[in-house]
Amino acid sequence: MMPVEAIVLDIEGTTTSVAFATGVLYPYARERLPNYVRRHRNEPEVAAIMDEAREAGGVWNDEAVVVRMCHWMERDQKVTPLKALQGLIWEEGYRNGELVTPLYPDVAPALRDWHALGLRLYIYSSGSVQAQQQIYGHTDAGDLTPLLSGYFDTRTGPKREVGSYRRIAEAIGVTPRRILFLSDVREELDAAREAGWQTVWMVREGLAGPAAAHRRATRFDQVPLR
Numbered sequence: 001m002m003p004v005e006a007i008v009l010d011i012e013g014t015t016t017s018v019a020f021a022t023g024v025l026y027p028y029a030r031e032r033l034p035n036y037v038r039r040h041r042n043e044p045e046v047a048a049i050m051d052e053a054r055e056a057g058g059v060w061n062d063e064a065v066v067v068r069m070c071h072w073m074e075r076d077q078k079v080t081p082l083k084a085l086q087g088l089i090w091e092e093g094y095r096n097g098e099l100v101t102p103l104y105p106d107v108a109p110a111l112r113d114w115h116a117l118g119l120r121l122y123i124y125s126s127g128s129v130q131a132q133q134q135i136y137g138h139t140d141a142g143d144l145t146p147l148l149s150g151y152f153d154t155r156t157g158p159k160r161e162v163g164s165y166r167r168i169a170e171a172i173g174v175t176p177r178r179i180l181f182l183s184d185v186r187e188e189l190d191a192a193r194e195a196g197w198q199t200v201w202m203v204r205e206g207l208a209g210p211a212a213a214h215r216r217a218t219r220f221d222q223v224p225l226r
């Protein structure tokens, strides 16, 4: 294995628990979504999201778009305009202190160590870039955004498609064999590996899958850097 120059991190199930997403963030957005749309409908950013959701959902009026977005949320469908709207709703919660991201305890120390070693750190999540900045800007270990060199979301492509990883490598200007991807989802790791990246399967909470062509770690201090 080549020494690693850049580490790309998933969020849900890798740096924060799945329970934080399904038990806190998603319900927070679900409860507020209809009212948020009513309050912000005329702002250009929300209007653009509504247009994109209307197209993705094949529906015509605002009410139907909101219903469709709630439907996507119930099924945890990673539809780009939904993720963008969730990010805006979470921003209110992070700003007013209702939301704080509980990281796994090994995450912040490892990010600081890796950053101090000169490694570049990136996020690739289905959550929007704006949501990612909120999530890492308000953690129980403080604001970690100064450690991060960039963010990628589904506007770069779906996380289970090899092309997304090729585009990220191109964007950050690092040779694929020197990029390490950490995720809890095997299909994402398979796609990254097909793009030539190194991979480590984060097996948090003992949820090991069947044997696969990925090294495994349960904590970030076990992650090999080559």
Ligand SMILES: CSCCC(=O)C(=O)COP(=O)(O)O
Pocket: 010, 011, 012, 013, 016, 020, 021, 025, 078, 083, 086, 124, 125, 126, 127, 128, 131, 159
């Ligand atoms: C911690 S959940 C917030 C990010 C998000 O919206 C999401 O869908 C998680 O997807 P990931 O690709 O980070 O597993």
Ligand SMILES: [Mg+2]
Pocket: 010, 011, 012, 013, 014, 183, 184, 185
């Ligand atoms: Mg994940």
